[in-house]
Amino acid sequence: MNDSIAAVIEPIVRELGFDVEAIEVRGSGNHRVLLVAIDSDAGVxxxxxxxxxxxxxPVLDETDAMGQERYTLEVTTRGIDRPLTELRHWxxxxxxxxxxxxxxxxxxxxxxxxSxxxxxDLEIRGEAIRFPFADIANAVIQVELNRKDV
Structure with a gap:
């Protein structure tokens, strides 16, 4: 993540009441995409x-944080397939x-x-078991079409 881009984006997003989950620049030349993933406790x-x-x-255009080349700004949610890496995600x-x-x-x-x-605390077959975050290597939300016990 480019620090100068983050320095422009993060304060604005926070002021609007959201967390910045990711900032990525994809592509090159005139085909660059600036992807900003956001989230909040109330959802997005x-x-x-x-x-x-x-x-x-307008702020990105004024500050020239993305340089002179053209780009497309895409604001999105963090997505269900992203790993849980912060306490707020849990x-x-x-x-x-x-x-x-x-x-x-x-x-x-x-x-x-x-949490x-x-x-x-993770509920497994009706029993809540405590797991320290240090013991969790990866965790990803699963899509549930019908609520089930795990």
């Missing part, structure tokens, strides 16, 4: 994406099913319970 819909896009576009997904890989390579699915700065 099309109206919020539109507001952030409208706030960022809290925002409370009650959802997650695929977990522990640092010892054990893999399982569980329902997310309460704090140290770890998360």
């Amino acid at each position: 819909g099309i109206d919020e994406i539109t507001s952030v896009t409208r706030a960022l576009a 809290r925002r997904n409370h009650g959802r099913v997650v695929a977990v890989e522990l640092t010892d390579t054990e893999r399982f699915e569980a329902r997310i319970g309460s 704090d700065g140290e770890g998360v």
Whole structure:
């Protein structure tokens, strides 16, 4: 992530009440895309994406943070397939099913319970088990079409 781009984007997004989850520049020349992924405790819909896009576009153009080359600005949500890497990700997904890989390579699915700065309670077959974040190598939300016990 380019620090000068982040320095422009992050304060604006925070002021609008969102977290910046990712900033990526893809492509090259006249085919560059600036991707800004946002999230919030209240969720992000099309109206919020539109507001952030409208706030960022003129400022990015004024500051020349993207240089002189043309680019396309895409504001999006962080997506369901992104790993849970921050405490806020766990809290925002409370009650959802997650695929977990522990640092010892054990893999399982569980329902997310309460979480704090140290770890998360994961419900496995009706039992809440505490896992320190340090023991979790990877965790990704699973799409649930019908609520099921894990």
